[in-house]
Amino acid sequence: SAVISQKPSRDICQRGTSLTIQCQVDSQVTMMFWYRQQPGQSLTLIATANQGSEATYESGFVIDKFPISRPNLTFSTLTVSNMSPEDSSIYLCSVGPSSGNTIYFGEGSWLTVV
Amino acid sequence: DQQVKQNSPSLSVQEGRISILNCDYTNSMFDYFLWYKKYPAEGPTFLISISSIKDKNEDGRFTVFLNKSAKHLSLHIVPSQPGDSAVYFCAASADHNTDKLIFGTGTRLQVFP
Numbered sequence: 001s002a003v004i005s006q007k008p009s010r011d012i013c014q015r016g017t018s019l020t021i022q023c024q025v026d027s028q029v030t031m032m033f034w035y036r037q038q039p040g041q042s043l044t045l046i047a048t049a050n051q052g053s054e055a056t057y058e059s060g061f062v063i064d065k066f067p068i069s070r071p072n073l074t075f076s077t078l079t080v081s082n083m084s085p086e087d088s089s090i091y092l093c094s095v096g097p098s099s100g101n102t103i104y105f106g107e108g109s110w111l112t113v114v
Numbered sequence: 115d116q117q118v119k120q121n122s123p124s125l126s127v128q129e130g131r132i133s134i135l136n137c138d139y140t141n142s143m144f145d146y147f148l149w150y151k152k153y154p155a156e157g158p159t160f161l162i163s164i165s166s167i168k169d170k171n172e173d174g175r176f177t178v179f180l181n182k183s184a185k186h187l188s189l190h191i192v193p194s195q196p197g198d199s200a201v202y203f204c205a206a207s208a209d210h211n212t213d214k215l216i217f218g219t220g221t222r223l224q225v226f227p
Binding site: 033 | 156157217218
């Protein structure tokens with residue numbers, strides 16, 4: 001299984017600021033995804049991070065709010081821009097090969113916006 | 115529109131007994147299903163999966179059953195252990211080429227001695 005490291009693991013952020021979350025994988029992976037889990041809610045896919053091209057965003061998520069980078073096959077970043085208390089969530093990076101094989105998750109980055 | 119539903123937000127089971135967690139889905143295009151376990155402040159951990167060409171998959175204490183006609187799957191844990199206490203999410207995928215998962219809302223399992 002892939003080892004996925006996320007930074008920061010936890011942060012308290014001021015309203016209106018932006019924070020970049022990093023995701024590092026110990027092997028090259030085809031697909032990288034960013035999910036969000038708001039308090040008491042399920043995991044919701046934000047976007048698919050595509051290597052060498054723009055991320056593909058799900059309905060309700062836009063690039064201006066959640067810019068994503070994927071410079072290579074082992075690394076991605078998610079920025080949460082102009083944060084509000086509603087952005088307080090766990091943000092999770094996940095990776096998976098194609099063909100329906102197991103998808104693995106990082107430990108998550110717990111953001112609290114005050 | 116919640117395509118994957120876990121209608122029981124919580125379940126309490128005595129140690130040694132069977133835990134049965136249920137999941138229903140609405141999208142008939144889903145062809146791959148997974149169960150994840152999640153502890154607080156940690157990322158989800160993969161447990162077991164099943165392809166739509168099967169109706170059962172077993173791995174140790176964990177068995178997943180799939181009923182395609184009813185669009186229903188269940189996770190059985192036998193015997194249940196206190197360390198199984200966590201939130202369990204079922205997830206579904208409709209496109210093996212993207213591995214994009216749709217998650218249910220989760221069921222909190224508590225196993226008591």
